Amino acid sequence: MREGLKKSNETDTVCVAVESDLPLFEFSRWSSFPKALNIVGWVLRFVGNCKASSLKAGGPLTYGELMKAKVKLLYCAQREAFAKEINALALSQPLPKGSPLVKLDPYLDEEGLLRIKGRLENAELSFECKHPIIVPGTYIALLLVRFQHGLLKHAGVAVLVSTLRNNYWIIRLRQIAKRVCRECVACRRCEAKACSQPVAPLPELRVKSAPPFTVTGLDFAGPLFCVDFPSKKLYILLFTCAVVRAVHLELAESLSVTDCNLAIRRFTARRGVPSAFYSDNAKTFLGASNLLKQHYGPMGPQWKFIVPNAPWWGGWWEHLIRSVKVALRKTLGTKTLSRSELETTLHEVEACINSRPLTFVGEEPDVANPLTPSHFLIGRSAGFPVELADDSASGYEIVVEVLMMI
CATH class of the missing domain: 3.30.420.10 (Ribonuclease H-like superfamily/Ribonuclease H)
Structure with a gap:
């Protein structure tokens, strides 16, 4: 009876592994790319200073810490957007069908970042230019394009695309660049068209013969x-x-x-x-x-x-x-x-x-001479004499010859 009572009091312990879908960094809370780098850099410094065996860092963030923060930032952005593709590349398996990276021939570098393999391995270019980092077309890409837009003095879409392609391959880059230029307040203020009311019809005195x-x-x-x-x-x-x-x-x-x-x-x-x-x-x-x-x-x-x-x-x-x-x-x-x-x-x-043309001047040899104000005043363009076919021509023939030149 004691054994039965003991068994009834026993409980089973079960371990459940829960995978969280929450991102490591909330990119949407940051308004600019430099601010995102600073936040990630301070987080990495805090983690490093918490280790007992490491030297305590202080002062402003160094260039090396900001570069590590950029790598970590892009690393997290890629894991959120291309988790299946990264797992497939880590296991040397083909990429899933329908993936936006299929045509890019990606690979994982030593830091775990997705880069484009390409065919420029033997070109005399920098490593970043031959193998640009793949950036998903998410909010982090928007921050990066905004930062480049301000850095290049509010450059246009073509300049943004050509300069960013030297280091990054952003998915849907052209669409994001157009959005950044369209939403930029300074660009909209300088390129805005002046307000204009519909033009009224010309007065009757100016359009009648x-x-x-x-x-x-x-x-x-x-x-x-x-x-x-x-x-x-x-x-x-x-x-x-x-x-x-x-x-x-x-x-x-x-x-x-x-x-x-x-x-x-x-x-x-x-x-x-x-x-x-x-x-x-x-x-x-x-x-x-x-x-x-x-x-x-x-x-x-x-x-x-x-x-x-x-x-x-x-x-x-x-x-x-x-x-x-x-x-x-x-x-x-x-x-x-x-x-x-x-x-x-x-x-x-x-x-x-008064000899300026009032009508279109074409380049074809058989096009008639354009109409000028002088044709209405003296019957011909000013500065050119009237050519008569015969010295004995009558006055009527001269008038007909002049009118035919109009």
């Missing part, structure tokens, strides 16, 4: 100087057609309302009275519009002003002012001209700008 300078925009440019009057400033009053984009340049004595009005009257005498003038809200143009109404009365042109403090509304004449200034700067350089020479140069610049 009309003779040259029917709708005209005007603006001043300058000042200019001449040797005749060294202390006097001269200005260019530019007129541009809103339809055919031709220009007309007048040399004005000053920015006064009187000189502006005289330049406008010289323009209308040679080009005809426009139906509408466009300009900015300069006081000179406000006064000239009133004088023009007094001079022409009800037959005068309509004067329209753009929105105040919005110079981009006049971009269709500001662009041509820039072309005039560039032509004068390249032609004159540091030369000083007389007033007559300066006025002649302006007229020549006007002819050159």
Whole structure:
């Protein structure tokens, strides 16, 4: 009876081995690759200092400790992502089918890291370049690419891929590099496109067929100087057609309302009275519009002003002012001209700008000559004479010949 009671009190002890799936290091808690290296380096130093037979290390982490931390960091990342592949390589077995490492021909080095074997064994390259470390495309790869992106002064995707491939073979590297460049605040700030509202349709006056300078925009440019009057400033009053984009340049004595009005009257005498003038809200143009109404009365042109403090509304004449200034700067350089020479140069610049092509200039030999503003003004490009087939040709034949050249 005692023996039976003894057996009933006996208990069996069972040992159960539990494999933990928790990672050794939580990479997702770290915001940068250097911080991850420092944390792993301090952990390794603590482990080393706990050993009785080892020398106690102190002070900041050394370069050797950081290199050991990097090896340990990549070692743990590979064990988490490629556990089956590492076990297969340790047992000299083929890699599992469907593994992302099948095409890379990996092997385990002396430190237990996965590297690419490759075919560059005899190349005159460094060991890291011939056999880069395989890095899984996880959070540790994201930290590494972010660090390289900042180290290379916010380089682009191509530069990141080419530089990282010298030491690491990161799975899905290009996708991670694109993500890093897309999420970088500095890159987004510098490469962001400016906000722009949808452009409104052009005014009706600018898109309807009309003779040259029917709708005209005007603006001043300058000042200019001449040797005749060294202390006097001269200005260019530019007129541009809103339809055919031709220009007309007048040399004005000053920015006064009187000189502006005289330049406008010289323009209308040679080009005809426009139906509408466009300009900015300069006081000179406000006064000239009133004088023009007094001079022409009800037959005068309509004067329209753009929105105040919005110079981009006049971009269709500001662009041509820039072309005039560039032509004068390249032609004159540091030369000083007389007033007559300066006025002649302006007229020549006007002819050159009116000879610019308005249509596409092709490279094929059978393509027709491009259309220019001069075709609408004089029937041909400026600077080239009209070739007549016969000296005895009638006036009608000459007009037909000119029109055929357009």
